[in-house]
Amino acid sequence: MNRLQLAVFGANVSHGCTISCSNGGIEVNWAESVRLARHADRLGVEAFLPVCRWQGFGGLSDFNARTFETWTWAAGLAQATQQIRIFATTSVASVHPVLAAKQAVTIDHISNGRFGLNVVAGWNAPEVEMFGSPQLPHEERYAYTDEWMQFIKRLWRESHPFDFDGRYFKAQRCRAEPKPLQIPYPLVMSAGVSTAGRRFAARHADINFILAPSLEHARATVADVKSMARRDYGRNVAVWGNAAIFCRNTSGEARDWYHHVIHDLGDLEAAANLLDIFARESGSQIDDPALRERYLRNMMAGYSGFPVVGSPDEVVDFLAEMVACGMSGVTLSWPDYDAGLAQLGQELLPRLEARGLRTPRSPHSDP
Numbered sequence: 001m002n003r004l005q006l007a008v009f010g011a012n013v014s015h016g017c018t019i020s021c022s023n024g025g026i027e028v029n030w031a032e033s034v035r036l037a038r039h040a041d042r043l044g045v046e047a048f049l050p051v052c053r054w055q056g057f058g059g060l061s062d063f064n065a066r067t068f069e070t071w072t073w074a075a076g077l078a079q080a081t082q083q084i085r086i087f088a089t090t091s092v093a094s095v096h097p098v099l100a101a102k103q104a105v106t107i108d109h110i111s112n113g114r115f116g117l118n119v120v121a122g123w124n125a126p127e128v129e130m131f132g133s134p135q136l137p138h139e140e141r142y143a144y145t146d147e148w149m150q151f152i153k154r155l156w157r158e159s160h161p162f163d164f165d166g167r168y169f170k171a172q173r174c175r176a177e178p179k180p181l182q183i184p185y186p187l188v189m190s191a192g193v194s195t196a197g198r199r200f201a202a203r204h205a206d207i208n209f210i211l212a213p214s215l216e217h218a219r220a221t222v223a224d225v226k227s228m229a230r231r232d233y234g235r236n237v238a239v240w241g242n243a244a245i246f247c248r249n250t251s252g253e254a255r256d257w258y259h260h261v262i263h264d265l266g267d268l269e270a271a272a273n274l275l276d277i278f279a280r281e282s283g284s285q286i287d288d289p290a291l292r293e294r295y296l297r298n299m300m301a302g303y304s305g306f307p308v309v310g311s312p313d314e315v316v317d318f319l320a321e322m323v324a325c326g327m328s329g330v331t332l333s334w335p336d337y338d339a340g341l342a343q344l345g346q347e348l349l350p351r352l353e354a355r356g357l358r359t360p361r362s363p364h365s366d367p
């Protein structure tokens with residue numbers, strides 16, 4: 001297994017993860033999804049990870065207004081690819097556990113054991129309300145998510161019919177066949193960073209997908225979730241971070257490119273809409289104007305992933321620092337995914353291999 005695993009993040013939503021009116025963003029059509037997934041697959045990228053999104057954030061770009069539903073998208077891409085792990089990202093309020101368990105197993109079979117389930121508790125009240133359910137308070141949302149996951153795991157593992165008698169779900173004579181190909185069940189990722197989010201990951205997930213305002217924060221989060229998993233549940237959990245790549249031949253060119261995409265063409269209105277919903281739902285008040293400005297820029301660069309702006313060597317240095325903080329995977333986004341994947345193959349992977357972060361690819365991989 002590579003010391004640094006990679007995923008392509010957000011190729012199912014319009015503009016991907018970059019809140020900008022720049023050219024080359026994700027358009028959301030099937031030919032594009034297949035092309036990008038196959039390209040990542042040929043490069044040996046480990047995972048293809050969608051964003052779960054039910055409505056956009058307005059602004060000039062109408063950011064993320066067009067989206068592919070992630071389970072059906074994953075099923076199609078599972079058939080279109082060979083090696084790469086295909087994830088569905090699902091907000092728990094949008095799908096009943098009995099259906100989710102069955103969909104996961106079906107895609108696990110289509111992909112011959114390459115399916116991954118990324119669970120999100122759901123922070124976006126306007127989206128939750130589209131399903132007719134009220135947004136639960138933050139801590140209770142995770143109690144619901146915990147029960148949702150327990151129910152699914154029983155459906156994946158148990159052969160005899162069982163009744164489920166939970167606080168949120170009550171169901172009789174539950175049974176699901178066939179079982180997943182991955183034993184005991186498909187790889188589970190969970191995206192969330194609060195204490196409750198970490199506890200969910202520590203208890204249920206193979207990978208905790210996190211955001212952090214700095215590498216120091218990331219290092220502390222990684223240490224916390226890993227020790228919680230070991231101490232409280234006797235488990236190991238990997239941690240993956242998120243990076244928005246702005247890479248050019250030189251650092252100066254990369255900074256100019258970042259400035260153009262984010263400062264000249266960035267969609268502040270959409271980013272502010274997103275940040276405001278997020279702040280309201282997470283109960284965090286961002287009053288300091290300088291802090292708000294930084295949050296907005298990072299939001300615009302790549303859904304609050306680390307903006308990684310630099311030459312290929314500098315980008316690889318930063319990714320190596322993420323690994324040094326204890327992260328074993330990084331999800332990538334770019335303002336232009338086709339160009340980003342080409343650059344990954346030509347410039348970044350050879351350097352990551354030379355640094356011992358990834359094993360060299362076979363000769364028939366992309367040049």
Ligand SMILES: Cc1cc2nc3c(=O)[nH]c(=O)nc-3n(C[C@H](O)[C@H](O)[C@H](O)COP(=O)(O)O)c2cc1C
Binds near residue numbers: 050194195209210
């Ligand atoms: C890295 C990362 C990726 C996320 N991706 C999504 C997503 O695709 N769709 C979504 O609705 N929420 C997404 N979320 C939101 C989380 O599911 C969660 O609701 C939010 O982070 C609040 O939980 P927390 O306080 O535990 O972080 C993501 C969160 C993180 C940290």
